[in-house]
Amino acid sequence: MGFYLAQLLTGLANASSLFLIASGLSIIFGVTRIVNFAHGSFYMVGAYMSYTLVTLWSGSILGYWGGVILAAAAVGLIGLVIEMTILRRIYRAPELFQLVATFGVVLIFQDLTQAVWGAEDLLGPRAPGLDSAVRIFGEPIPEYDLALIAIGPAVLLAIWLVFHRTRWGVLVRAATQDREMVGALGVNQAWLFSAAFVLGAFLAGLGGALQIPREAVSLQMDLSIIGEAFVVVVIGGMGSVTGAFVAAVLISVLNAFAILIFPQVSIVLPFVVMAVVLIVRPYGLFGKPGSEHGAPVEPEQPLTLMGQKGLMVMIAAVFVLALSPLAVADFTTILLVDVMVATLFAVSLHFMMGVGGMVSFGHAAYFGVGAYAAAMGVKYFGLGMVPSMALAPFCAAAAALFFGWFCVRLSGVYLAMLTLAAAQILWGVTFQWQDFTGGDDGILGVWPAQWASSDRVYFYIAFVLCIGGIWLLRRAAHSPFGYTLRGVRDSRTRAEAIGVDTRFHQWMGFTLAGTLAGLAGVVFAFSKGSVFPDTLGIALSIDGLIMVLLGGIHALAGPIYGAVAFVMIEDWVTRLDYWRFIFGAIILVVVLLAPDGIAGGVHRLVRMIRGGKA
Amino acid sequence: MSAVLEVQGLSKSFGGVQAVDDVSFTVEPGEFLALIGPNGAGKTTCFNMLNGYLRPDAGSVKLRGQELIGTPPRKIWRMGVGRTFQITETFLSMTVRENVQMALISHHRRIYDIFSRATRLYVDEANALLDLVSMRDQSARPCSELAYGDLKRLELAIALAHRPALLLMDEPTAGMAPSERIALMALTAGIVEREGVSVVFTEHDMDVVFAHAHRILVLNRGMLIAEGSGAEIRANPTVQEVYLGGGTVFQKEADHA
Incomplete structure (x- = not known):
């Protein structure tokens, strides 16, 4: 007693x-x-x-x-x-x-x-x-x-x-x-x-x-508390102080008793409670409909198909990338693989957020599931690299299918929070389930097959998978599927009124984005030779958001610029003392001075050059 | 020929308020039918039950013999009901033509196609629809730049994309300048005549209603109080009372004088 x-x-x-x-x-x-x-x-x-x-x-x-x-x-x-x-x-x-x-x-x-x-x-x-x-x-x-x-x-x-x-x-x-x-x-x-x-x-x-x-x-106090604080706010209903109190009591008391029965649960529990509450009450316990969106957003410009010049520039860029391993040192080749992985990840996140209008704070979940599935395929099931690579994206797809079903029932900040909860749950399970996932120690020795073990050969494997994935998503963005997704984002009412099953469509968009994020995770796992719970973590999800923002969310090319710039900046800045300060300052400068990101800057530049000629 | 739409005993209450009370009517092929009534009469509630956004407490809505109650809006659309909204709902991040193309893509059941270029599909059909509402010259403009009247015409083109048998227009001229209103409804009337589509619309502007409607239904406090041609409705004492107030008001004025 x-x-x-x-x-x-x-x-x-x-x-x-x-x-x-x-x-x-x-x-x-x-x-x-x-x-x-x-x-x-x-x-x-x-x-x-x-x-x-x-x-x-x-x-x-x-x-x-x-x-x-x-x-x-x-x-x-x-x-x-x-x-x-x-x-x-x-x-x-x-x-x-x-x-x-x-x-x-x-x-x-x-x-x-x-x-x-x-x-x-x-x-x-x-x-x-x-x-x-x-x-x-x-x-x-x-x-x-x-x-x-x-x-x-x-x-x-x-x-x-x-x-x-x-x-x-x-x-x-x-x-x-x-x-x-x-x-x-x-x-x-x-x-x-x-x-x-x-x-x-x-x-x-x-x-x-x-x-x-x-x-x-x-x-570590800042990031360790913020996840739980978000959970409490969301459970209580965004903007409700009483709700926050009730939710804080609920979470803390549940936690105090749950750890007696199942000590590992404390990492995951708040997020599970949040997921359950959001599914039953989509605006939290004391929240009201309409509290889920921030400032009204300016309408985006229509997409245009790439012109002949643009196409030539792009083909040239891909060609240069394809030939680069012959010209540069091995560590640059490895960096280029990082760039391609990050780019595919950012493009898949952008497909979900920019095209689909579903902001995700937990996109790393699907990246991580892809990476872990590949690592386990090789290490535990002895599948070999190619079968593992082929299967892992489907595991990511299954995870996205599962969590996506819940997420598309919500919108705005609540949807974002549920994606975060999904990612945290997966992260917690990975972190705690020592026997299966290796826990904090991760899974080591996830190397490519013998024939693919040289940096150069692996570069080409990564090249095919990543550029292929990026091409697929770009194609999908221009396709009826992608247009319908944008349509649902612009006006759900109108989409419904022209015969679109809006939730199902978003669900499929969510799953497609998750699958391709998983593919990026697969390429990542074999290039690093190991996977750790970080690959599902908040930090990686936020990296993805920064890439998308840095590049410019309103352009399909944005995440590509953003990911390239991000990896380059990170590679340079993390060698310095106080790199977080510098990095944070760069982010603030971009947000305050160039809200349309690099893509917006490039767009303005192109227009200036064209204008100068005319 | 049998009716396009048969509405029988439609009822809906919100809490204690009987918003729509036992409303029945039919819509004939090619008919231009107006649904009018003072604010709060139940027009919009009635409308939202026709197009599947609200589930009635009782009653039946049959489209060419098929029951619509319980069918989600997107399926009702597939069965041949187009609609426009009181406040326009369009895809603002697309061009004018792409908005129409989207309706066509959905009509041809290609929304899950992930390889074609959406903007190159059904261009001719979309252009023809834009011609119908005289918007062809604006087809490449972003929808977000359009004037409100043009958005209304675009919605009409979108609503006609799947060759509907019935078009539901909720206050089609709300928020428009008077001259634009007349132009839009004249355009709609012309299309109704040429395409043989039936239209049900709600409206506050009586000029618009009396100029074009073939038949008028009047709702008050959820009940259908009158039905008939423009002249009949104008002469109907109950309708006059609803719109102009009962005799007591005028009686008092007379007493004052």
């Missing part, structure tokens, strides 16, 4: 800190419609700041709580600066831009934090006055946990009072429902957005600051 109560209390204490960060995320999304990846960074910086302040004023109760509040306030201030310098410029951009921009902020903060506080994990002091445990039914319960259990509902109450009793709060709630209307009523949206962002950042900072007696402060 006492033991279960202790588990429950631990769960509730976790729920409080999760609620603090998730409520801020939810408020920011509700008002500004920005999916703020940097929220995890606010949480992390809050923890570091509070570490410094609390250590400085150590010992006194006032010093501790003063330090915590001051740290949270400082994070709120940082939030204000970020909102005013970066986000304010991209409120009208599509969700993807905002997501990638906030991810750029994440990278910058990782390096800044490391520069200020160092790479070592820091152990904070305990809270004075709350540093022992009380016994409840014979079980020791940390006093600090009890304090946290009280703080969560207290903050919920405070937010509720602010939202229902102050003019500002009413405006925030109104803006969550209908931003245009609030703007039309003469409310200065810029300040409303800033204030909401500051409040959200403050809450995240508070969540982090309160965490220091419970866990070591580390540089």
Whole structure:
């Protein structure tokens, strides 16, 4: 009895800190419609700041709580600066831009934090006055946990009072429902957005600051919390603070008990719960329809078939690529394989997002399934390279078919979140299922067959598969299938009214994109000789998003430019110190200054040259 | 010749509100039928049950003898019902012609073809349809650049692509300038006559209704209160009461004076 109560209390204490960060995320999304990846960074910086302040004023109760509040306030201030310098410029951009921009902020903060506080994990002091445990039914319960259990509902109450009793709060709630209307009523949206962002950042900072007696402060705090925070926000319903509270309690308590029965489940559980909730309630527990989309998007220009000149340029480029292994050094050949793999991955993601209008935060899942299927085919089933290569994309297709069926029932941010959940579930299973997937150790020794083992021969295998895949997707984009997919994206009502089964069509588009991502994974596995759970991870999914954005989402050629540029930049920048900072800065520059990406730049250049001739 | 559409005892309520109450009517081949009524009369609800977006509580809708209730909109379209929307729904990222081509591609059941070039399919058929609505000269323009009146005409071309037996037009002239309204409906009337397609439309603009409709149905509070030609409807005392208010209003004015 006492033991279960202790588990429950631990769960509730976790729920409080999760609620603090998730409520801020939810408020920011509700008002500004920005999916703020940097929220995890606010949480992390809050923890570091509070570490410094609390250590400085150590010992006194006032010093501790003063330090915590001051740290949270400082994070709120940082939030204000970020909102005013970066986000304010991209409120009208599509969700993807905002997501990638906030991810750029994440990278910058990782390096800044490391520069200020160092790479070592820091152990904070305990809270004075709350540093022992009380016994409840014979079980020791940390006093600090009890304090946290009280703080969560207290903050919920405070937010509720602010939202229902102050003019500002009413405006925030109104803006969550209908931003245009609030703007039309003469409310200065810029300040409303800033204030909401500051409040959200403050809450995240508070969540982090309160965490220091419970866990070591580390540089991994940002990304480790953000996934769970997203889950909580989505389960509760985007924009609903009460929903965030209920969801945080639900997740944390379920987790506290589930680990007793099945200890490995904790990585996957939140995502499974989210998937179940979204399937039953597509807008989350307290969400409302219409909360799933960000800013309205400008209509895209019609596609044009490639002209004769363009075709010649492309054939020449492919030809040069085909001949390049004869001219360049081996390590460049390997880099070129990386480029081709990344390009196929980016093109498949673009097919889903750009053509299909389904933003995916978890496209790496299908890449990873392809890679793992190929590796297992060779290592466990002794299939040989060619049969493994042939079979693995079908495994990716099966995974995409399975998860896609759920995903296409949703749209906008909720769809994106469900793709993320799918990827996290697959990642968790891969990570935990040691016997089957090798867990964290991955699968080693996945080398090509003897005849294909030289870098040059493998280059040509990769060339055929990747260029073939890219060609297929490009062809599909111009085909009736791809046009119908774009049609569903433009107007589901119209598509339905001309006889299209819109969900089925999206499902097929999702599956096609997943299959080709799997093919990229296959080529990747044999070129590296090993696979690790990273190949299904969030980081790779985001890399894909950055490639698509960098190249320009509104052009079919965009992901090709984007992937090439990404791999080149990454290859160069990761050799430097503080490469995350540089990389994050590059992302921000692209988002702020060239939102149509490289493809847009190339397009403008071509027009300028043509205009100059005319 | 038998009716194209037979509607029998159609009813729908939302909570306590009886939006459509036991409505029955038929549409003859080649007929241009208007469905009118004040705001909240149940026109749109009625419409959405005809085209499969709403499921009625009771009643039957038969297209050339085939039951439509329970059939999803896309299948109703395949059975030969075209439609236009109150607020235009087109594919904004495509050209004008491609919008029509999409309807043709779907009609010819080629939406799962992943190798052909969509923009090269059924070009002549699409051009012919655009000629029908005098949009041929704009066929290569992106749909997102079109003026609203042109979008309406484009929707008409899309709706005609699969040679429907019946065309449902929900407030076809909403949001248009008066001169454009008359032009659009004259165009539609001409097409109805030439192609032999039947049309049911809802409308607020009485000029449009009386100029072109062969027959008019009047809905009020979910019930069909009158049916007949333009002249009959104009002379109908119940319709006058619904549109102009009951005698009590005028009585009061008389008392004041």
